[in-house]
Amino acid sequence: MKTGFLKREIKINDQTYCYQIFVPKHFTPAKKWPVILFLHGAG
Numbered sequence: 001m002k003t004g005f006l007k008r009e010i011k012i013n014d015q016t017y018c019y020q021i022f023v024p025k026h027f028t029p030a031k032k033w034p035v036i037l038f039l040h041g042a043g
Contacts, residue, residue: 003027 003023010017027033 001027 001023003025005020005022008019008021010019024033
């Protein structure tokens, strides 16, 4: 599995939204990980 900052896109009603997700270096799905959201108003 790739780790670090990964660029992603989602398309909703013909509008494309870009976002990034950070996957820790030692990520494993067997462990519960916290979710941290960073929202900004730049557009």
